[in-house]
Amino acid sequence: MLPDPSSVMLARIQFGAAASFHFLFVPLTLGLAWVMLTMEIAHVRTGREIYKDMVRFWGKLFGINFAMGVLTGLTLEFQFGTNWAYYSQYVGDIFGTPLAIEGLVAFMLESTFLGLFFFGWNKLSKYQHLFATFCLAFGSSLSALFILIANGYMQHPVGSAFNFETMRMETISLLPIFFSRIGQIGFAHTILAGLVTGCVFVLGISSYYIVKKQDLDFAKRSFAIAAGVGIVASFIVMVMGDQNGLIVNEDQHAKLAAMEAEWETQTPPASFNLIAFPSQSEERNLFAIKIPAVLGLLVTHSTDTAIPGIKEIIKTNEARIRRGMTAYKLLVDMRENGATPRTVAAFNEYKDDLGYGLLLKRYTDNVVDATQAQIIKASKDTIPNVAVIYWSFRVMVGFALIMFFMFIYAFLGVIKKTIWEKTWFFRLAVYSIPIPFITCIFGWFVTEHGRQPWTISGVLPTTLSSSSLSVSDLALSLFVFVAFYTALFITELYLMFKYARRGPSSLHLGKYHFETSRGNE
Amino acid sequence: MEAYSTLQMLGWLTVGIAMFLFAVTGGFDFGAGMLAPFIGKTDEERRVVINTVGPTWDGNQVWLITVGGLLFAIWPRVYAAAFSGFYFAMLLVLWALFLRPVSFEYRHQINSEKWRTFWDWALFTGSLVPSLVIGVAVGNLLLGVPFHYDEISLRFFYDGSFFGLFRPLPIVTGLFCVAMMVMHGSAYLQLRTEGIVLQRAKATLLYSSLIVIALFLVIGFWLEFGVKGYLLINPHGKMLLHPLVNHVELRTGGWLINYQKHYWIIAAPIAAIVGAVLTSLLSRYNLRFLAFCSSIISVLGIIFTWGLSMFPFIMPSSSAPSQSLTAWNATSSTQSLNGILLCAAVMLPIIFIYTGFVYRKLWGRGERMSVGRVTRESHNLY
Numbered sequence: 051m052l053p054d055p056s057s058v059m060l061a062r063i064q065f066g067a068a069a070s071f072h073f074l075f076v077p078l079t080l081g082l083a084w085v086m087l088t089m090e091i092a093h094v095r096t097g098r099e100i101y102k103d104m105v106r107f108w109g110k111l112f113g114i115n116f117a118m119g120v121l122t123g124l125t126l127e128f129q130f131g132t133n134w135a136y137y138s139q140y141v142g143d144i145f146g147t148p149l150a151i152e153g154l155v156a157f158m159l160e161s162t163f164l165g166l167f168f169f170g171w172n173k174l175s176k177y178q179h180l181f182a183t184f185c186l187a188f189g190s191s192l193s194a195l196f197i198l199i200a201n202g203y204m205q206h207p208v209g210s211a212f213n214f215e216t217m218r219m220e221t222i223s224l225l226p227i228f229f230s231r232i233g234q235i236g237f238a239h240t241i242l243a244g245l246v247t248g249c250v251f252v253l254g255i256s257s258y259y260i261v262k263k264q265d266l267d268f269a270k271r272s273f274a275i276a277a278g279v280g281i282v283a284s285f286i287v288m289v290m291g292d293q294n295g296l297i298v299n300e301d302q303h304a305k306l307a308a309m310e311a312e313w314e315t316q317t318p319p320a321s322f323n324l325i326a327f328p329s330q331s332e333e334r335n336l337f338a339i340k341i342p343a344v345l346g347l348l349v350t351h352s353t354d355t356a357i358p359g360i361k362e363i364i365k366t367n368e369a370r371i372r373r374g375m376t377a378y379k380l381l382v383d384m385r386e387n388g389a390t391p392r393t394v395a396a397f398n399e400y401k402d403d404l405g406y407g408l409l410l411k412r413y414t415d416n417v418v419d420a421t422q423a424q425i426i427k428a429s430k431d432t433i434p435n436v437a438v439i440y441w442s443f444r445v446m447v448g449f450a451l452i453m454f455f456m457f458i459y460a461f462l463g464v465i466k467k468t469i470w471e472k473t474w475f476f477r478l479a480v481y482s483i484p485i486p487f488i489t490c491i492f493g494w495f496v497t498e499h500g501r502q503p504w505t506i507s508g509v510l511p512t513t514l515s516s517s518s519l520s521v522s523d524l525a526l527s528l529f530v531f532v533a534f535y536t537a538l539f540i541t542e543l544y545l546m547f548k549y550a551r552r553g554p555s556s557l558h559l560g561k562y563h564f565e566t567s568r569g570n571e
Numbered sequence: 572m573e574a575y576s577t578l579q580m581l582g583w584l585t586v587g588i589a590m591f592l593f594a595v596t597g598g599f600d601f602g603a604g605m606l607a608p609f610i611g612k613t614d615e616e617r618r619v620v621i622n623t624v625g626p627t628w629d630g631n632q633v634w635l636i637t638v639g640g641l642l643f644a645i646w647p648r649v650y651a652a653a654f655s656g657f658y659f660a661m662l663l664v665l666w667a668l669f670l671r672p673v674s675f676e677y678r679h680q681i682n683s684e685k686w687r688t689f690w691d692w693a694l695f696t697g698s699l700v701p702s703l704v705i706g707v708a709v710g711n712l713l714l715g716v717p718f719h720y721d722e723i724s725l726r727f728f729y730d731g732s733f734f735g736l737f738r739p740l741p742i743v744t745g746l747f748c749v750a751m752m753v754m755h756g757s758a759y760l761q762l763r764t765e766g767i768v769l770q771r772a773k774a775t776l777l778y779s780s781l782i783v784i785a786l787f788l789v790i791g792f793w794l795e796f797g798v799k800g801y802l803l804i805n806p807h808g809k810m811l812l813h814p815l816v817n818h819v820e821l822r823t824g825g826w827l828i829n830y831q832k833h834y835w836i837i838a839a840p841i842a843a844i845v846g847a848v849l850t851s852l853l854s855r856y857n858l859r860f861l862a863f864c865s866s867i868i869s870v871l872g873i874i875f876t877w878g879l880s881m882f883p884f885i886m887p888s889s890s891a892p893s894q895s896l897t898a899w900n901a902t903s904s905t906q907s908l909n910g911i912l913l914c915a916a917v918m919l920p921i922i923f924i925y926t927g928f929v930y931r932k933l934w935g936r937g938e939r940m941s942v943g944r945v946t947r948e949s950h951n952l953y
Contacts, residue, residue, distance in 0.1 A: 117676035120629065121669045127639050128665045131654025133726055142647025150644035150911055152713045154918040159925070161633045163784075165626030166929050169951070173932050185925075213904070215813060217725040218647070221906035334605055385723050410777035517655035518728050533671055541673065545680050558950040 053516045058525035061133040063517045075119035081248025107554040137515035152196035160189025202233030206301040242287035247408035247486035249280030254483035257476035264563040277460040284454040299349040305500035307360045308439040315359040319346025328436040366431035374407025378417045405509040434502045442492045449489040578908040582645040593634035600624045602756015604698030606927045610771045618945045623763040625953040648901040656729035670697030706748025709902045710741025715889030730890045747786040754779035756867035765941040777851040785841045800825020801887040814900045819892040826880045836879045842872030
């Protein structure tokens with residue numbers, strides 16, 4: 051009784067689109083909040099009004115973006131239940147916990163202080179307002195922590211076990227779930243990516259004012275703060291990316307092999323495919339430029355650790371699928387005829403591979419009667435699409451490097467005071483505003499698409515995870531989502547452009563460009 | 572097992588408290604959102620209404636998200652069944668909720684009548700539709716929901732249709748939910764405003780509280796004489812977590828049997844009625860804060876009347892009553908419950924403290940919204 055494959059596909063498209071769309075707004079919220087806090091600290095320390103105006107102006111853009119972040123985030127919370135009901139009841143025991151805690155601990159803090167941030171300027175002392183801004187920034191980052199913990203469980207499930215009576219995964223211990231390495235590193239990587247996004251955003255829009263010669267003092271100070279925070283953030287984000295790679299290498303072999311297009315297990319240290327054209331059907335790279343030893347050094351930080359190649363992973367997984375078939379057979383027996391101590395003991399021996407057995411459901415509903423050919427097919431399914439993952443990963447890294455060099459140039463220029471004549475750089479900076487957003491989406495794509503064919507790695511295949519909905523249900527809802535999101539996105543961009551162009555004059559303080567020189571309200 | 576059923580009870584209570592907190596905080600936002608286009612005839616008057624909830628709507632709405640998160644964590648099976656079963660109803664709620672953050676945040680950005688009127692009605696829709704549909708969903712829970720599980724995989728199947736949700740009782744509970752939100756929104760507005768808006772809010776408070784009382788009684792009689800309630804014959808037997816093996820009996824008036832077993836829980840419906848009576852009465856005598864408190868008590872009573880009447884059922888199945896979801900068979904495992912309940916116990920007081928701080932800073936010196944203030948501080952308000 052499997053959900054219709056095309057309804058699973060539609061549910062995946064819907065989730066992928068909704069999550070990507072959500073992540074156009076989240077990194078800016080995460081990063082801009084800390085940039086604003088930096089500006090407000092400057093205001094409190096120096097007592098200068100211009101820094102306060104900066105917080106308020108960037109806060110205005112923050113608000114326009116924040117509204118979209120909230121509503122697109124709501125979609126995801128609904129979608130687990132509406133489109134992925136079997137997933138939700140199968141792992142909700144574990145996955146729901148960080149989500150519930152996120153609401154209570156983080157999102158509540160962030161949202162409650164949002165109002166005070168906007169409307170508290172005349173009601174709070176300087177330090178009280180700084181505290182409100184801090185709670186806003188801290189709360190949004192803390193949100194990301196719990197979401198990344200939940201996501202970490204999907205990538206590498208720990209601290210849980212399958213219960214055949216309730217037909218679900220259940221928590222054994224919360225500690226390993228909450229302190230999972232992939233969750234922690236993923237969190238740091240995400241927050242820093244957000245910070246880079248915020249800095250490129252401020253850098254780019256400030257550059258626009260510099261090019262247009264409006265509100266120069268305001269723009270240069272914003273530019274300098276963005277450059278200073280940005281150079282640190284864009285460096286550490288890569289360090290965290292490297293750490294992330296180490297963990298992926300240890301816990302998620304298939305994803306790493308796909309990211310690097312590694313078909314064969316090489317004698318360590320493995321060589322690095324700088325450029326490759328992978329072919330999934332032929333299980334090799336049609337073309338590759340290799341650099342000896344680099345991959346081994348990069349992802350194991352050693353010269354003697356082997357990195358399993360795709361072919362080896364498929365072999366290992368084939369064996370696990372066979373064990374999974376036994377697990378499934380015992381499970382059905384226990385549920386139909388009741389459990390005996392003997393079947394329970396036997397099942398416990400095989401149950402870690404139950405998920406691999408479930409991979410066969412795609413090909414045969416009974417699982418236990420799978421043919422050799424079906425087992426081979428299922429074992430090849432355990433490898434995500436290599437070419438797509440390989441190139442998405444390279445897009446992310448490439449853009450990250452570009453932004454890093456941009457920040458080095460901007461920061462050194464600010465220090466040496468040579469940057470202010472480099473009009474070409476400011477033009478470039480304006481056009482580079484989309485880069486961090488694209489980079490973030492590609493990064494998530496590698497993480498999430500690289501986890502396929504699973505929703506929970508090794509535990510629950512994607513094909514089983516969705517709700518029992520019809521294709522027309524999902525097509526209709528997808529259509530409405532697209533319509534809504536398009537209309538809202540256009541509105542958001544319209545306001546964003548309007549106020550970004552207008553600059554601090556939009557605060558109606560009577561002292562900025564459009565209010566003084568031309569005075570056209 | 573004894574300890575586990577205590578945890579299950581606490582889980583039930585935690586969801587109930589979160590729903591109550593949403594209804595009393597988000598409740599007045601939704602109420603105000605529905606009332607804004609009517610209580611406010613001019614842009615300034617509407618801005619008065621919007622700015623009473625403006626600085627706090629987001630924090631309040633997080634209670635709704637927290638209810639969702641707690642359902643997911645405490646009753647994963649209910650979360651999965653309700654969201655995928657009530658598919659388009661849930662999406663309707665979601666799509667309507669989309670309109671709220673953007674209405675608040677975007678309405679004041681452009682000074683054009685068309686633009687602002689558009690967002691007024693967007694906010695109205697975003698406040699009305701979720702209230703109505705959540706009420707309709709509750710009505711369906713009372714009637715039983717057509718669903719069943721596959722015996723081996725426990726895959727959930729919904730056997731009904733979208734339009735099947737709109738039966739007479741659910742429509743009445745939907746309207747009741749709207750009336751409750753309007754009552755609570757009016758009670759909040761009369762606390763926070765001055766002038767013409769205050770006068771109108773007092774009027775809507777009177778009418779809406781009367782409707783709340785009337786519909787509450789109608790639904791009560793309906794449940795006693797016209798609806799088959801569900802009774803669990805094997806209160807947490809051996810297979811506590813198994814959703815397929817309940818012995819369930821349907822009996823007219825079954826939803827009110829809990830009140831015969833435990834007399835004290837009658838306090839909930841009494842609070843619902845008395846609170847609603849008092850709120851408009853106190854407001855007439857200009858005891859605005861007490862009137863707001865009475866409205867809170869009424870909402871508290873209403874939420875727990877619903878919960879206690881159905882206990883231990885959460886989502887009864889009309890197509891396979893033995894597969895009904897209850898507080899016993901839908902709950903998470905011990906370790907998860909421990910974690911969430913501990914977190915809730917620690918966080919709730921902290922949230923109350925900082926939310927209290929925020930409200931005191933915003934409204935502490937007896938501040939009120941009025942047309943004059945909106946005009947004066949035009950650029951600093953929504």
